[in-house]
Amino acid sequence: MCMTCGCGIGQTLIAGHAIQRPRKPGGEMHYRVREEGAAHAHPHGHTHDPIDFGTGPAGTHAPGMSQARMVKIERDILAKNNGYADQNRRYLSAHSIFALNLVSSPGSGKTTLLVRTIAALNGAHPHLGNQRRGNAAMAGVDQGRLPQCSCRENPLSRRRERVRVVEKSDTVIALPFSGPPVLACGAWLKNTVCVTRGSEAHVSQLIGDLDSAEARTMLDATVARLCNSLEVQPEIVAHDLHPDFYSTRFAQAYAAQRGLPLVAVQHHHAHIAAVCAEHHVTGAVLGLALDGVGLGSDGTPWGGELLYAEGAEFERLGHLAPLRLPGGDRAAREPWRMAAAVLFQLGRGDEIARRFSDQPGAQTVAAMLQRNLNCPITSSTGRLFDAAAGLLGVNEIQAFEAQAAVRLQELAQRHGQVAPLEGGYRIAESGVLDFSPLLAALADCRDAGHGAALFHATLAAGLAEWVEHAAHRHSIADVALGGGCFHNDILLRSLSGRLAAQGLRVLTWQRMQPNDSAISLGQAWVAARKSREGLV
Numbered sequence: 001m002c003m004t005c006g007c008g009i010g011q012t013l014i015a016g017h018a019i020q021r022p023r024k025p026g027g028e029m030h031y032r033v034r035e036e037g038a039a040h041a042h043p044h045g046h047t048h049d050p051i052d053f054g055t056g057p058a059g060t061h062a063p064g065m066s067q068a069r070m071v072k073i074e075r076d077i078l079a080k081n082n083g084y085a086d087q088n089r090r091y092l093s094a095h096s097i098f099a100l101n102l103v104s105s106p107g108s109g110k111t112t113l114l115v116r117t118i119a120a121l122n123g124a125h126p127h128l129g130n131q132r133r134g135n136a137a138m139a140g141v142d143q144g145r146l147p148q149c150s151c152r153e154n155p156l157s158r159r160r161e162r163v164r165v166v167e168k169s170d171t172v173i174a175l176p177f178s179g180p181p182v183l184a185c186g187a188w189l190k191n192t193v194c195v196t197r198g199s200e201a202h203v204s205q206l207i208g209d210l211d212s213a214e215a216r217t218m219l220d221a222t223v224a225r226l227c228n229s230l231e232v233q234p235e236i237v238a239h240d241l242h243p244d245f246y247s248t249r250f251a252q253a254y255a256a257q258r259g260l261p262l263v264a265v266q267h268h269h270a271h272i273a274a275v276c277a278e279h280h281v282t283g284a285v286l287g288l289a290l291d292g293v294g295l296g297s298d299g300t301p302w303g304g305e306l307l308y309a310e311g312a313e314f315e316r317l318g319h320l321a322p323l324r325l326p327g328g329d330r331a332a333r334e335p336w337r338m339a340a341a342v343l344f345q346l347g348r349g350d351e352i353a354r355r356f357s358d359q360p361g362a363q364t365v366a367a368m369l370q371r372n373l374n375c376p377i378t379s380s381t382g383r384l385f386d387a388a389a390g391l392l393g394v395n396e397i398q399a400f401e402a403q404a405a406v407r408l409q410e411l412a413q414r415h416g417q418v419a420p421l422e423g424g425y426r427i428a429e430s431g432v433l434d435f436s437p438l439l440a441a442l443a444d445c446r447d448a449g450h451g452a453a454l455f456h457a458t459l460a461a462g463l464a465e466w467v468e469h470a471a472h473r474h475s476i477a478d479v480a481l482g483g484g485c486f487h488n489d490i491l492l493r494s495l496s497g498r499l500a501a502q503g504l505r506v507l508t509w510q511r512m513q514p515n516d517s518a519i520s521l522g523q524a525w526v527a528a529r530k531s532r533e534g535l536v
Helices: 067-094 110-122 131-138 213-230 246-258 267-279 335-345 349-355 362-371 381-392 403-415 436-443 448-474 489-501 516-532
Strands: 171-179 182-184 194-203 236-240 262-265 285-295 301-310 313-320 432-434 478-482 505-507
Touching (some): 182 516, 194 213, 246 262, 262 267, 267 478, 267 505, 267 516, 301 381, 335 381, 349 362, 381 448, 478 489
Parallel strands (some): 182 236, 236 262, 313 432, 478 505
Antiparallel strands (some): 285 301, 301 313
């Protein structure tokens, strides 16, 4: 590995000799520096200047070098390492990449740690028995880029440099009141469970997506572990509105076996409730919940919601203008389909087959939209990002979830700030926020970087005006932001700044994340409030 940057590229020597440190627990550590201190470069772009090793008595740490000189060199190299590490951290964070520093001895558990971390990010939990199995598990990982999380929400953010990806213990959230024990069973993606005891809410470490038998078994075991360790027997059980989620079915079975009351909590209400729980807000708030999907009270998929929340209840004040999902869930994986839906909505359906001629299903999708066949509607902000990416041609089919949104953010960051599009959105009296004018402009934009920046600027401006109108109408100064789209640093900063400039108090996550891992906390908060209000 390179002693100066720790990048692991190439092998280097001092005067042709390897230098070996004393043996330490866990194995031997070797390091080498290029012969005669020559300058060298690496494929990832940075170079290292020659190092002057000086002269000294032979037989110390290296031929012709004194021990004091060697110590000084080591300190200089460590200082350079720290500088490079700081640059790399900033770069990786800005590009929403999660990295582990795995410089250690063979057999020290590097592969096990890496595979388990990747598993946690992707909602899987492989059982690793030895190094060979670990290497086999890594065989399916694309070595060209680091893995992304398996949801719309990216787990990394530069915000206050607080990154919670893999937790070794549960998270304890202090509540402003005590109540009967509540078991909240969380969401489908990025599942956690929450158990309350007195004035504390104990949120489990990440269980992951509940699409595997292993994750479901882990949910069962986590509930038992939390209840046993806290020495509580839940008296209320909370769950998501979606009837087909494993977490919902588990909650229903658990409550039925014990004769406990059930509380169903709408997904986006839970997002806002989790923020209220962290901030001890018991009064009315406006909630802006932006994510990929969550079942709404009307049975349709929501994802761009403006809510009024107070106590255990909420009201939907508005939502993003609906977009069609040609092919249902498949549209969430193929942004070109969302772009096609926008073109059809703009009266430009005849462009679909030509613009997406490299997609075999383009003509079929155009026909589906024309006949309104298998094209459910959604108010999802995540799908709005997908539509923008598809229209700009930056991502037509996603290799991993949130790829389109991440790509848009990267392009916008590189391009720099632009002014919002004049007339880029409309706010109806019914509370619907429509970005059709913005999408029409993106459909004709030939500069993807400018289009991405324009999308972010106009989105933040439209959301801010939308919230400001509601705050004035309802005389509310507190605005809670929740949902995985707020992992987007540009959106979060721009929107928060605009709202604060209007005198509104912006509430965001503290110890939790804005994504679905916080849903169980929000469910527990709503159930506890219902209990206090005598509704359970």
